Amino acid sequence: MSDRHELALIDWIRQQAKPAVGLQVGIGDDAAVWQVGGKSLLLTTDMLMEDVDFLLSEVSAASIGHKAMAVNLSDIAAMAGRPLVALVAVALPKNRGIEFARELHQGMQTLADQFEVAIIGGDTNTWSNSLVVTVTLIGEATDRGPVQRSGAKPGDWLFVTGPLGGSIRGKHLSFTPRIHEALELHKLVDLHAMIDISDGLSADLHHILDESGVGATLFAESIPLTDAAQQITDDRSPLEHSLSDGEDFELLFTVSTADGRKLLAGECAVPVFHIGEVEAVPNGRLRMPNGTIIPLKRSGWEHSF
Amino acid sequence: MSDRHELALIDWIRQQAKPAVGLQVGIGDDAAVWQVGGKSLLLTTDMLMEDVDFLLSEVSAASIGHKAMAVNLSDIAAMAGRPLVALVAVALPKNRGIEFARELHQGMQTLADQFEVAIIGGDTNTWSNSLVVTVTLIGEATDRGPVQRSGAKPGDWLFVTGPLGGSIRGKHLSFTPRIHEALELHKLVDLHAMIDISDGLSADLHHILDESGVGATLFAESIPLTDAAQQITDDRSPLEHSLSDGEDFELLFTVSTADGRKLLAGECAVPVFHIGEVEAVPNGRLRMPNGTIIPLKRSGWEHSF
Numbered sequence: 001m002s003d004r005h006e007l008a009l010i011d012w013i014r015q016q017a018k019p020a021v022g023l024q025v026g027i028g029d030d031a032a033v034w035q036v037g038g039k040s041l042l043l044t045t046d047m048l049m050e051d052v053d054f055l056l057s058e059v060s061a062a063s064i065g066h067k068a069m070a071v072n073l074s075d076i077a078a079m080a081g082r083p084l085v086a087l088v089a090v091a092l093p094k095n096r097g098i099e100f101a102r103e104l105h106q107g108m109q110t111l112a113d114q115f116e117v118a119i120i121g122g123d124t125n126t127w128s129n130s131l132v133v134t135v136t137l138i139g140e141a142t143d144r145g146p147v148q149r150s151g152a153k154p155g156d157w158l159f160v161t162g163p164l165g166g167s168i169r170g171k172h173l174s175f176t177p178r179i180h181e182a183l184e185l186h187k188l189v190d191l192h193a194m195i196d197i198s199d200g201l202s203a204d205l206h207h208i209l210d211e212s213g214v215g216a217t218l219f220a221e222s223i224p225l226t227d228a229a230q231q232i233t234d235d236r237s238p239l240e241h242s243l244s245d246g247e248d249f250e251l252l253f254t255v256s257t258a259d260g261r262k263l264l265a266g267e268c269a270v271p272v273f274h275i276g277e278v279e280a281v282p283n284g285r286l287r288m289p290n291g292t293i294i295p296l297k298r299s300g301w302e303h304s305f
Numbered sequence: 306m307s308d309r310h311e312l313a314l315i316d317w318i319r320q321q322a323k324p325a326v327g328l329q330v331g332i333g334d335d336a337a338v339w340q341v342g343g344k345s346l347l348l349t350t351d352m353l354m355e356d357v358d359f360l361l362s363e364v365s366a367a368s369i370g371h372k373a374m375a376v377n378l379s380d381i382a383a384m385a386g387r388p389l390v391a392l393v394a395v396a397l398p399k400n401r402g403i404e405f406a407r408e409l410h411q412g413m414q415t416l417a418d419q420f421e422v423a424i425i426g427g428d429t430n431t432w433s434n435s436l437v438v439t440v441t442l443i444g445e446a447t448d449r450g451p452v453q454r455s456g457a458k459p460g461d462w463l464f465v466t467g468p469l470g471g472s473i474r475g476k477h478l479s480f481t482p483r484i485h486e487a488l489e490l491h492k493l494v495d496l497h498a499m500i501d502i503s504d505g506l507s508a509d510l511h512h513i514l515d516e517s518g519v520g521a522t523l524f525a526e527s528i529p530l531t532d533a534a535q536q537i538t539d540d541r542s543p544l545e546h547s548l549s550d551g552e553d554f555e556l557l558f559t560v561s562t563a564d565g566r567k568l569l570a571g572e573c574a575v576p577v578f579h580i581g582e583v584e585a586v587p588n589g590r591l592r593m594p595n596g597t598i599i600p601l602k603r604s605g606w607e608h609s610f
Contacts, residue, residue, distance in 0.1 A: 005402075005403045006429060006431055008403065009403055009406050009407070009429060010429050012407065012410075013410055013424075013427065013429065016410065016411075016414055016424075017423065017424055017425070018418065018423055018424075019423070020389070020390060020423030020425060021389075023390070023423060023425055026423075026425050026426070027424075027425065027426055027427060031426065032390075032392070032425040032426040034390060034425060036341065036342060036344055036346070036389075036445075037341060037342025037343045037344035038342045038343065039341055039342035041341070043390070043392055043425065043426055043443075044392070044426060045392040045393070045394045045426060045427065045428050045439070045441055046394065046428050047394035047395070047396060047428050047430055047437070047439060049396050049430060049432050049434070049437075051432070051433075051434070052430065052432050084325070084326075084341075085325060085328070085337075085339060085348070087337070087348055087349070087350040087441055088350070089350045089351065089352035089439045089441075090352070091352060091354050091437060097310075098310045098313065098314055101314050102314070102317065105317075105318055105321065106321075109321050113323065118322065118323055118324070118325030118328060118331075119318075119321075119322055119323075119332070120322070120325060120328055120331050120332065120337040120339060120348065121331070121332055121336065121337040121348055121349060121350060122318065122332060122350065123350050123351050123352050123439075124311060124314060124315050124318065125352055125354060125357065126311055127354050127356070127357050128356075129354070129356070129434065129435055130434055132352070132354075132396060132437050134350070134352060134394045134428075134439035134441075136350055136392055136394075136439075136441040138348075138443075140341075
């Protein structure tokens with residue numbers, strides 16, 4: 001199955017979904033939003049697979065556990081929510097000992113503790129195959145409500161919470177999910193749309209554009225680059241890495257111009273970078289340092305500059 | 306890792322768990338019970354793995370989807386709850402086409418529809434490896450509250466909702482989770498303790514005994530046998546199959562003698578079988594048709610008759 005098929009499949013699954021009592025946001029955002037007993041619960045699940053999301057030969061069990069919890073926390077952050085409880089299902093390779101399993105769990109538990117998340121259930125299995133970890137995380141929206149992908153408006157400013165690119169060098173395993181940053185921003189300004197950067201800046205920007213029915217221009221020189229992105233010596237520039245590498249797990253969000261100015265005026269303790277503007281004209285564009293504007297491909301991997 | 310190590314690991318994980326606001330039942334029952342916004346939510350997660358829970362060469366994608374949803378529904382049934390919403394994470398083998406993925410999803414969706422469960426979120430992945438499906442299901446307790454494993458009392462009668470044994474012949478894939486039966490029973494009588502039979506009658510009875518701090522005697526001649534258990538010709542008797550085969554997904558529950566009589570008096574539309582009695586003396590026992598009482602091993606696989 002190709003990536004194109006995978007996207008078609010997800011679209012098809014989304015079409016199959018039935019309406020449910022209290023369901024405010026279903027498949028297609030970073031988390032579902034489900035009203036129950038007067039609360040807005042946020043629900044998300046992520047599965048990590050050996051050799052896809054990590055290499056067992058290169059990383060510790062604890063860091064896999066960290067990542068498994070962190071990617072879910074990042075989804076709750078993308079909705080500007082507070083995480084509450086988690087369930088964990090694992091398929092452990094039979095040839096790994098119980099110490100490995102404990103370290104894996106400890107990696108999850110440590111990050112869960114840090115964000116006051118209780119692990120309240122699970123399913124522990126062993127098999128003669130690769131490691132798979134699924135975490136399901138449930139949080140709640142704040143009184144200001146959840147932030148969706150669909151709220152971007154022409155004229156909005158685009159921001160990210162940190163430098164991008166080259167996360168494969170380590171950040172994809174060790175990153176801190178932007179829960180506190182999202183809550184802080186949500187208090188200070190009216191967040192119109194938000195997503196966490198997991199597929200890459202360009203791809204995730206397009207998710208916001210698709211759901212909001214708008215376009216955008218990114219300012220190439222304003223995109224903050226990680227040291228890793230600047231140090232990689234391959235056939236792609238640091239800018240290309242920042243646009244196309246996945247798993248930065250920074251937040252990409254849009255706010256009104258007025259709120260954007262407020263954020264830049266230093267009223268915000270969270271580091272934010274103004275990297276572009278939302279427009280009524282559809283599709284994504286990239287304004288290069290020399291002023292040229294070029295189309296921004298959905299997948300950074302394909303773009304041609 | 307051996308089964309013994311696996312159980313030790315689960316105990317250890319249970320010890321690591323922190324208390325959480327609103328958490329009424331944590332790791333160690335069929336589902337967690339979490340109070341939120343005045344509701345008692347029931348939460349469970351189960352992972353199915355190729356070559357462990359099903360053989361891709363022998364079963365349809367739809368029946369794998371059915372089973373993945375059904376095992377979770379069975380956990381909600383074991384708490385006498387109503388299922389509400391589900392999240393689905395899959396690792397799809399790259400060499401299977403999109404039709405396979407659709408059929409798998411359709412298997413889940415059909416059963417979800419049947420029990421009015423909405424699939425509200427998911428994570429769809431592909432990899433060059435075996436099929437893994439994780440479903441997380443959330444339900445709610447009825448006004449009578451959730452039924453735990455820990456409420457069995459000496460003098461209680463033990464019941465099951467259907468015949469046992471030999472589910473490997475097909476029932477483990479095609480079974481109907483006992484949601485309606487559990488709700489009906491919960492209305493009619495005071496269910497003291499309940500569990501779904503996934504590990505096998507003997508093992509799951511011991512889970513109730515452990516959590517309730519009691520013992521029990523099963524009546525060998527009263528245990529209902531499936532046709533499959535009666536037809537298997539191997540070195541184990543049909544009785545042994547009924548005690549030790551897993552994945553029957555019938556409910557095992559205890560009620561007071563008075564409520565037990567009520568169920569047998571024909572006031573109950575749900576088929577129930579009176580198979581034993583709870584006692585103050587610890588451990589499980591088996592009363593053979595000739596009156597001999599022998600110890601009941603935790604795992605049916607090991608017992609010596």
